[in-house]
Amino acid sequence: MIGNRLRILIITGLMPLLLTGCNDAIVNHYAFFPSRFSAGDYDLSGSAVEEVSLQTADNIRLHGFYLPRPDSRKLVLFFHGNGGHALHRLRDAEQLAAKGVNVLLIDYRGYGRSEGEPSEWGVYLDAATTLRYATRTLEFAPQDIFILGRSLGSAIAIDLAQGQSLGGLILAGSFTSGHAVMDSAGMGWLDWFVSRRPFDQLAKLERIDTPALFIHGRRDRQIPFRLGEALYQRYPSSHKSLVSVSNAGHNDLFPNYGPRLWSRIAAFIQAPQQYQNRVELW
Numbered sequence: 313m314i315g316n317r318l319r320i321l322i323i324t325g326l327m328p329l330l331l332t333g334c335n336d337a338i339v340n341h342y343a344f345f346p347s348r349f350s351a352g353d354y355d356l357s358g359s360a361v362e363e364v365s366l367q368t369a370d371n372i373r374l375h376g377f378y379l380p381r382p383d384s385r386k387l388v389l390f391f392h393g394n395g396g397h398a399l400h401r402l403r404d405a406e407q408l409a410a411k412g413v414n415v416l417l418i419d420y421r422g423y424g425r426s427e428g429e430p431s432e433w434g435v436y437l438d439a440a441t442t443l444r445y446a447t448r449t450l451e452f453a454p455q456d457i458f459i460l461g462r463s464l465g466s467a468i469a470i471d472l473a474q475g476q477s478l479g480g481l482i483l484a485g486s487f488t489s490g491h492a493v494m495d496s497a498g499m500g501w502l503d504w505f506v507s508r509r510p511f512d513q514l515a516k517l518e519r520i521d522t523p524a525l526f527i528h529g530r531r532d533r534q535i536p537f538r539l540g541e542a543l544y545q546r547y548p549s550s551h552k553s554l555v556s557v558s559n560a561g562h563n564d565l566f567p568n569y570g571p572r573l574w575s576r577i578a579a580f581i582q583a584p585q586q587y588q589n590r591v592e593l594w
Contacts, residue, residue, distance in 0.1 A: 346397065388414070482577055
Protein backbone atom coordinates (compact mmCIF):
# COMPACT_ATOMS: atom_id res chain seq x y z
CA MET A 313 0.00 0.00 0.00
CA ILE A 314 1.17 3.52 -0.67
CA GLY A 315 2.01 5.70 2.33
CA ASN A 316 -0.13 8.58 3.55
CA ARG A 317 2.38 11.24 2.48
CA LEU A 318 2.59 9.80 -1.04
CA ARG A 319 -1.19 9.56 -1.18
CA ILE A 320 -1.45 13.26 -0.27
CA LEU A 321 1.09 14.23 -2.92
CA ILE A 322 -0.73 12.22 -5.57
CA ILE A 323 -4.11 13.68 -4.65
CA THR A 324 -2.64 17.19 -4.64
CA GLY A 325 -1.13 16.69 -8.07
CA LEU A 326 -4.39 15.31 -9.42
CA MET A 327 -6.68 17.85 -7.77
CA PRO A 328 -7.18 19.97 -10.92
CA LEU A 329 -8.21 16.82 -12.78
CA LEU A 330 -10.45 15.59 -9.99
CA LEU A 331 -12.24 18.90 -9.69
CA THR A 332 -13.10 18.86 -13.37
CA GLY A 333 -14.26 15.24 -13.15
CA CYS A 334 -12.15 14.40 -16.17
CA ASN A 335 -11.99 10.58 -16.26
CA ASP A 336 -9.90 10.43 -19.41
CA ALA A 337 -7.34 12.94 -18.16
CA ILE A 338 -6.75 10.84 -15.03
CA VAL A 339 -6.39 7.64 -17.07
CA ASN A 340 -3.99 9.27 -19.51
CA HIS A 341 -1.92 10.68 -16.64
CA TYR A 342 -1.23 7.22 -15.24
CA ALA A 343 -1.37 5.04 -18.35
CA PHE A 344 1.12 6.69 -20.69
CA PHE A 345 4.78 7.60 -20.24
CA PRO A 346 5.94 8.50 -23.76
CA SER A 347 9.38 9.69 -24.76
CA ARG A 348 10.59 11.14 -28.01
CA PHE A 349 13.50 10.63 -30.39
CA SER A 350 14.61 12.40 -33.55
CA ALA A 351 15.97 11.32 -36.92
CA GLY A 352 19.48 12.06 -35.72
CA ASP A 353 19.23 9.50 -32.90
CA TYR A 354 19.62 6.44 -35.14
CA ASP A 355 21.08 5.24 -38.42
CA LEU A 356 19.41 2.49 -40.43
CA SER A 357 21.97 2.42 -43.25
CA GLY A 358 23.19 -1.08 -43.90
CA SER A 359 20.17 -2.65 -42.22
CA ALA A 360 17.03 -4.20 -43.68
CA VAL A 361 14.82 -1.96 -41.53
CA GLU A 362 12.50 0.42 -43.37
CA GLU A 363 10.82 3.49 -41.94
CA VAL A 364 7.06 3.86 -42.48
CA SER A 365 4.57 6.67 -42.03
CA LEU A 366 0.87 6.03 -41.40
CA GLN A 367 -2.03 8.50 -41.30
CA THR A 368 -4.88 7.87 -38.85
CA ALA A 369 -8.53 8.68 -39.44
CA ASP A 370 -8.16 11.74 -37.19
CA ASN A 371 -5.16 12.98 -39.21
CA ILE A 372 -2.35 11.98 -36.84
CA ARG A 373 0.88 10.91 -38.51
CA LEU A 374 2.38 7.78 -36.98
CA HIS A 375 6.00 6.76 -37.37
CA GLY A 376 7.27 3.20 -37.30
CA PHE A 377 9.70 0.57 -38.50
CA TYR A 378 9.05 -2.25 -40.94
CA LEU A 379 11.32 -5.29 -40.98
CA PRO A 380 10.54 -7.23 -44.18
CA ARG A 381 11.20 -10.91 -44.77
CA PRO A 382 10.29 -11.45 -48.44
CA ASP A 383 10.42 -15.23 -48.00
CA SER A 384 7.58 -15.15 -45.45
CA ARG A 385 3.89 -14.29 -45.67
CA LYS A 386 3.52 -14.01 -41.89
CA LEU A 387 3.43 -10.54 -40.31
CA VAL A 388 3.64 -9.55 -36.65
CA LEU A 389 2.22 -6.21 -35.53
CA PHE A 390 4.35 -5.22 -32.53
CA PHE A 391 2.56 -3.04 -29.94
CA HIS A 392 4.95 -2.00 -27.18
CA GLY A 393 4.36 -1.03 -23.53
CA ASN A 394 3.44 2.34 -22.03
CA GLY A 395 6.95 3.75 -21.58
CA GLY A 396 9.70 4.81 -23.97
CA HIS A 397 9.27 4.45 -27.72
CA ALA A 398 9.68 2.06 -30.65
CA LEU A 399 13.40 2.65 -31.05
CA HIS A 400 13.88 1.02 -27.64
CA ARG A 401 12.18 -2.12 -29.04
CA LEU A 402 13.89 -2.23 -32.42
CA ARG A 403 16.41 -4.83 -31.23
CA ASP A 404 13.53 -7.06 -30.08
CA ALA A 405 11.84 -6.61 -33.45
CA GLU A 406 15.06 -7.61 -35.20
CA GLN A 407 15.34 -10.77 -33.11
CA LEU A 408 11.76 -11.68 -33.96
CA ALA A 409 12.31 -10.98 -37.68
CA ALA A 410 15.37 -13.24 -37.54
CA LYS A 411 12.95 -16.09 -36.80
CA GLY A 412 11.56 -15.70 -40.32
CA VAL A 413 8.59 -13.35 -40.01
CA ASN A 414 7.86 -9.81 -41.15
CA VAL A 415 7.53 -7.30 -38.31
CA LEU A 416 5.75 -3.93 -38.21
CA LEU A 417 6.67 -1.88 -35.13
CA ILE A 418 4.67 1.34 -34.69
CA ASP A 419 4.90 4.15 -32.16
CA TYR A 420 1.58 5.28 -30.73
CA ARG A 421 0.57 8.91 -31.00
CA GLY A 422 2.78 11.05 -28.77
CA TYR A 423 5.58 8.45 -28.72
CA GLY A 424 8.87 8.52 -30.61
CA ARG A 425 8.42 10.48 -33.83
CA SER A 426 4.63 10.08 -34.01
CA GLU A 427 2.45 13.16 -33.78
CA GLY A 428 -0.26 13.92 -31.23
CA GLU A 429 -0.83 13.04 -27.59
CA PRO A 430 -1.65 9.56 -26.30
CA SER A 431 -5.07 8.55 -25.03
CA GLU A 432 -6.86 5.23 -24.64
CA TRP A 433 -9.18 5.81 -27.59
CA GLY A 434 -6.32 7.32 -29.59
CA VAL A 435 -4.04 4.28 -29.28
CA TYR A 436 -6.93 2.01 -30.25
CA LEU A 437 -7.31 4.09 -33.41
CA ASP A 438 -3.56 3.86 -33.98
CA ALA A 439 -3.79 0.06 -33.83
CA ALA A 440 -6.69 0.00 -36.29
CA THR A 441 -4.65 2.20 -38.62
CA THR A 442 -1.72 -0.20 -38.34
CA LEU A 443 -3.88 -3.19 -39.24
CA ARG A 444 -5.37 -1.34 -42.21
CA TYR A 445 -1.85 -0.46 -43.40
CA ALA A 446 -0.83 -4.11 -43.06
CA THR A 447 -3.73 -5.39 -45.16
CA ARG A 448 -4.11 -2.61 -47.75
CA THR A 449 -0.58 -1.29 -48.24
CA LEU A 450 1.58 -4.28 -47.31
CA GLU A 451 -1.12 -6.65 -48.65
CA PHE A 452 -1.01 -9.29 -45.93
CA ALA A 453 -4.04 -11.51 -45.48
CA PRO A 454 -5.70 -11.10 -42.04
CA GLN A 455 -5.23 -14.79 -41.24
CA ASP A 456 -1.46 -14.34 -41.69
CA ILE A 457 -1.28 -11.39 -39.28
CA PHE A 458 -0.29 -11.90 -35.64
CA ILE A 459 -0.37 -9.25 -32.93
CA LEU A 460 2.32 -9.08 -30.27
CA GLY A 461 1.15 -6.94 -27.37
CA ARG A 462 3.62 -6.21 -24.59
CA SER A 463 2.21 -4.93 -21.26
CA LEU A 464 -0.13 -2.05 -22.18
CA GLY A 465 0.18 -3.27 -25.76
CA SER A 466 -1.72 -6.41 -24.75
CA ALA A 467 -4.82 -4.31 -24.07
CA ILE A 468 -4.40 -2.62 -27.44
CA ALA A 469 -4.04 -6.03 -29.10
CA ILE A 470 -7.21 -7.34 -27.43
CA ASP A 471 -9.17 -4.28 -28.54
CA LEU A 472 -7.96 -4.65 -32.13
CA ALA A 473 -8.72 -8.37 -32.29
CA GLN A 474 -12.44 -7.91 -31.70
CA GLY A 475 -14.41 -9.24 -34.65
CA GLN A 476 -11.24 -9.97 -36.65
CA SER A 477 -10.11 -13.25 -38.23
CA LEU A 478 -6.42 -12.95 -37.42
CA GLY A 479 -3.66 -15.53 -37.22
CA GLY A 480 -3.12 -15.17 -33.48
CA LEU A 481 -2.39 -13.04 -30.44
CA ILE A 482 0.83 -13.01 -28.41
CA LEU A 483 0.19 -11.32 -25.06
CA ALA A 484 3.20 -10.69 -22.82
CA GLY A 485 2.64 -9.22 -19.37
CA SER A 486 -1.10 -8.90 -19.89
CA PHE A 487 -3.84 -7.90 -17.44
CA THR A 488 -7.61 -7.95 -17.06
CA SER A 489 -8.34 -4.21 -16.72
CA GLY A 490 -6.82 -0.88 -15.82
CA HIS A 491 -8.69 -0.94 -12.52
CA ALA A 492 -7.11 -4.30 -11.64
CA VAL A 493 -3.63 -2.87 -12.25
CA MET A 494 -4.41 0.17 -10.09
CA ASP A 495 -5.71 -2.08 -7.31
CA SER A 496 -2.57 -4.22 -7.39
CA ALA A 497 -0.43 -1.06 -7.04
CA GLY A 498 -2.36 0.06 -3.96
CA MET A 499 -4.15 2.78 -5.90
CA GLY A 500 -7.63 1.30 -5.93
CA TRP A 501 -8.92 4.52 -4.36
CA LEU A 502 -8.61 6.09 -7.83
CA ASP A 503 -11.62 3.96 -8.80
CA TRP A 504 -13.72 6.59 -7.03
CA PHE A 505 -12.74 9.18 -9.61
CA VAL A 506 -12.72 7.04 -12.75
CA SER A 507 -16.29 5.96 -13.36
CA ARG A 508 -15.64 4.04 -16.57
CA ARG A 509 -13.40 0.98 -16.82
CA PRO A 510 -10.25 1.82 -18.80
CA PHE A 511 -8.47 -0.89 -20.77
CA ASP A 512 -11.12 -3.42 -19.79
CA GLN A 513 -10.02 -6.54 -21.61
CA LEU A 514 -12.46 -8.94 -19.99
CA ALA A 515 -15.41 -7.04 -21.44
CA LYS A 516 -14.07 -7.58 -24.98
CA LEU A 517 -13.27 -11.29 -24.86
CA GLU A 518 -16.69 -12.42 -26.05
CA ARG A 519 -15.96 -10.83 -29.43
CA ILE A 520 -12.64 -12.65 -29.89
CA ASP A 521 -11.96 -16.19 -31.08
CA THR A 522 -8.32 -15.97 -32.10
CA PRO A 523 -5.59 -18.44 -31.00
CA ALA A 524 -3.49 -16.86 -28.26
CA LEU A 525 -0.13 -17.31 -26.59
CA PHE A 526 0.21 -15.76 -23.11
CA ILE A 527 3.64 -15.05 -21.60
CA HIS A 528 4.15 -13.77 -18.06
CA GLY A 529 6.88 -13.62 -15.44
CA ARG A 530 5.83 -14.98 -12.04
CA ARG A 531 7.90 -12.29 -10.28
CA ASP A 532 6.27 -9.44 -12.16
CA ARG A 533 5.63 -6.60 -9.70
CA GLN A 534 4.28 -4.07 -12.19
CA ILE A 535 1.57 -6.38 -13.53
CA PRO A 536 1.21 -9.36 -11.17
CA PHE A 537 1.17 -12.81 -12.71
CA ARG A 538 -2.33 -13.45 -11.35
CA LEU A 539 -3.75 -10.77 -13.67
CA GLY A 540 -2.28 -12.38 -16.77
CA GLU A 541 -3.36 -15.80 -15.54
CA ALA A 542 -6.91 -14.56 -14.95
CA LEU A 543 -7.09 -13.21 -18.50
CA TYR A 544 -5.77 -16.52 -19.82
CA GLN A 545 -8.39 -18.47 -17.87
CA ARG A 546 -11.20 -16.28 -19.18
CA TYR A 547 -9.93 -16.26 -22.76
CA PRO A 548 -12.68 -18.00 -24.78
CA SER A 549 -10.68 -19.88 -27.43
CA SER A 550 -9.49 -23.41 -26.63
CA HIS A 551 -6.46 -22.71 -28.82
CA LYS A 552 -4.49 -21.00 -26.11
CA SER A 553 -1.35 -21.56 -24.07
CA LEU A 554 0.34 -19.86 -21.13
CA VAL A 555 4.10 -19.68 -20.65
CA SER A 556 4.82 -19.03 -16.97
CA VAL A 557 8.44 -17.93 -16.41
CA SER A 558 9.29 -18.55 -12.75
CA ASN A 559 12.33 -16.28 -12.31
CA ALA A 560 11.25 -13.37 -14.52
CA GLY A 561 9.75 -10.03 -13.60
CA HIS A 562 8.21 -7.41 -15.87
CA ASN A 563 11.14 -5.62 -17.48
CA ASP A 564 13.66 -8.47 -17.45
CA LEU A 565 11.40 -11.02 -19.14
CA PHE A 566 12.75 -10.62 -22.67
CA PRO A 567 16.28 -9.42 -21.76
CA ASN A 568 16.86 -12.60 -19.74
CA TYR A 569 14.77 -15.12 -21.67
CA GLY A 570 14.70 -13.57 -25.14
CA PRO A 571 16.22 -16.37 -27.28
CA ARG A 572 13.96 -19.03 -25.80
CA LEU A 573 10.87 -16.78 -25.91
CA TRP A 574 11.40 -15.71 -29.51
CA SER A 575 11.72 -19.37 -30.49
CA ARG A 576 8.50 -20.17 -28.62
CA ILE A 577 6.73 -17.27 -30.30
CA ALA A 578 7.98 -18.41 -33.71
CA ALA A 579 6.64 -21.92 -33.05
CA PHE A 580 3.24 -20.46 -32.18
CA ILE A 581 3.18 -18.38 -35.36
CA GLN A 582 3.93 -21.44 -37.48
CA ALA A 583 1.18 -23.56 -35.90
CA PRO A 584 -1.18 -21.52 -33.66
CA GLN A 585 -3.87 -24.21 -33.66
CA GLN A 586 -1.72 -26.94 -32.13
CA TYR A 587 -1.69 -25.52 -28.58
CA GLN A 588 -4.90 -26.18 -26.65
CA ASN A 589 -5.36 -25.11 -23.02
CA ARG A 590 -1.68 -25.70 -22.38
CA VAL A 591 0.27 -24.26 -19.44
CA GLU A 592 4.08 -24.36 -19.63
CA LEU A 593 6.18 -23.83 -16.52
CA TRP A 594 9.66 -22.52 -17.25
